[in-house]
Amino acid sequence: MSTSHDGLCGIGELAERAGVTVKTVRFYSDNGLLPEASRSAGGHRRYGRDALDRLRLIRSLRALDLPLPAVRRVLDAEDGAGGVLEDVVAGQLRELGSRLTALRWREAALRLVQECPPGERADRLRLVGAVTAPPSTAPLARFWRGWLPSRMPARATAAFLEAAVPPPPDDPGPAQVLAFARLNDLVLRPCPGDEQPQPEAHRATGARGAAVLYAGLAEAYELAGAQLRQDRPPHPGEALDGFVAAYASAYGARDTPDFRRLLARQLAADPRIDRYWELVAEVITPPGGRTEPTPGSAHDWLLAALDAQTAAAAA
Structure with a gap:
């Protein structure tokens, strides 16, 4: 040199x-x-x-x-920089991916504000302004942790949160940004009486029983989701049997026609969070894509199948 x-x-x-x-x-x-x-x-x-x-x-x-x-x-690095270089590059790629996702969310949020009617801009600015880019799912997880039975096993809670809390898409459209912002606003809104409504199963089964219940429901929802993707109407079958079995196991009861009638009445009276699941479907469905099933839509399908079955048996 x-x-x-x-x-x-x-x-x-x-x-x-x-x-x-x-x-x-x-x-x-x-x-x-x-x-x-x-x-x-x-x-x-x-x-x-x-x-x-x-x-x-x-x-x-x-x-x-x-x-x-x-x-x-x-x-x-003492090893010729090979292993260290790979680790450093991998870390930089992760950071770059996070920054790119944040930019895509900001772009979609800007398009959302740009394309909406002037009379709606103030509200949409308020909604998207309360969400980070990319957004955090922590408020959604806190909402469900407050809804689930206390002392429910950590593994069961984590499995439920994985199904109930939608991951923010990496490349969202304006409608997905709006849906997530509305979802964030929904879970942060105070509940009437400062207490979230609880389904009867939480009181009747306790934390351990609820863990058994949600494990069974997860399998039933997955089976019902497959039916929803095929546009099949609610009907008796493996999904409904698994759905009823989850409640029967949690209650320590037998799956009988009487149990199914009682369960149908109880579920019809339970509090509902329909708006949450509607927004989840909008978040996870890509622009122009087919609406994806959610635990909420699977639950509705199974409940309709149970109602139809018990009504047919009564007739």
Whole structure:
């Protein structure tokens, strides 16, 4: 790299060979990324034979927008930078993905405001302004944790939250942004009497029984969801049997015609959160896509099947 008798080169020569400014070389040196070999009698920086390759590597890493601490990790790696470089690049890709998702949410929110009627803009600004980009699902999870029976096993709670809390889409349309903002507003709104309505099953089965109940319901909802995707009307079958069996197991009862009639009446009287599930369907359904089943729509399908069955048996 240098024609100097000691094999070293000055900062100006190094900068010229690397195609950067002297200020850039000085910056990397001052931050410990490009060590100096020595100083001249006049106090000028001198660099060794490997400085040019190191500087070029620094430039390549910075061109990938890696922050200085990440660049330092790669340069200081003892294994030739292979494993460390892979980890650093993977981390940068995750961060970039999060930033891109945030930008897509902001773009969709701007389109939502731009395209809505002038009389609705103030309300939509209020709704989207209360949601981060990308949005957090923490308020939704808190809503359901307050609704579920206390002391319900953590694994059962986590499984329910996975089904009940929709993941925000990475590339949403304006309608999905609006639906999520409305969902966020819904769960943050105070409940009448400061207490969420509870279904009878929560009081009758307790925390352990509720865990059994929701495990069975998850399987029944999945089966009903397959029927919904095929546009099949509510009917008796495996999904309904699993639905009733979940309640029977939680209550310690037998699945009999009398039990089914009592269950149909109880479920008809239970509090409903229809608006929540309507909004969830809007969040998870891509623009122009087919409406995806939710636990709420699966529950309605199963309840309709149960009502039809008990009505037919009574007739």
